[in-house]
Amino acid sequence: MNFFKEISSNDIFWTSVFACFLAQVLKIFTxxxxxxxxxxxxxGGMPSSHSSFVTCMATMIGIRHGFNSTYFAMAAVLSAIVMYDASGVRQAVGKQATMLNQIIEDLQKGLPIKNEKLKELIGHTPKQVFFGAILGIIIGVVM
Known part of the structure; x- marks a missing residue:
């Protein structure tokens, strides 16, 4: 099982997972x-673990293979897509959930409907994405 041996010794992968985990732990206090x-x-929340995860990966790939390498270019593009999704699309879905919950509350005043609220904290603000990215870069550089 060469796959398991290789993945278990992949420091870029595991350090990126650590950066993601650390961002999740920091959310406890923010x-x-x-x-x-x-x-x-x-x-959702501060800092963005998505941003921390992908920027740590891209930073470590850049350090190891060069910031002008094809590997870094792929990692940077992937990181940009993930961070855009975390701050843009997912934030919009969170706003929609807020609006739907308000509609449900308004309808409840006159009609009996299901009392289940949608999850509102889905996406990230640009500030949360920025600080998640900074955390990932720092961990990538330090490790």
């Missing part, structure tokens, strides 16, 4: 409540 353990399992 929500509206002072400390909220449940935030480690949610999407």
């Amino acid at each position: 929500g509206e409540k002072k400390v909220d353990i449940a935030r480690i399992f949610t999407s």
Whole structure:
């Protein structure tokens, strides 16, 4: 099983996973409540673990293979797509969830409907994406 041996020794992969995990852990301390353990399992919030994950990967690839390499170019493009999605598309979905929840509350005043709210914290603000990216770059450089 060469695959398992190779993946288990891939420091870029595991350091990127660590950067993602660390960003999730930091979310415990950055929500509206002072400390909220449940935030480690949610999407959205400060810092963006998506951004941390992909920028750590791109940084380490750039350091190892050169910032003018094809490998870095692919990693940078992938990172840009992931961060755009995290800040743009997913943020818009979060705003839609907020609006739908308001509609449900308004309808509940006159009609009996299901009392389930949609998840509102889905995407990231540009600030959250930025700080997630900075965290990933720092971890990629340090490791």
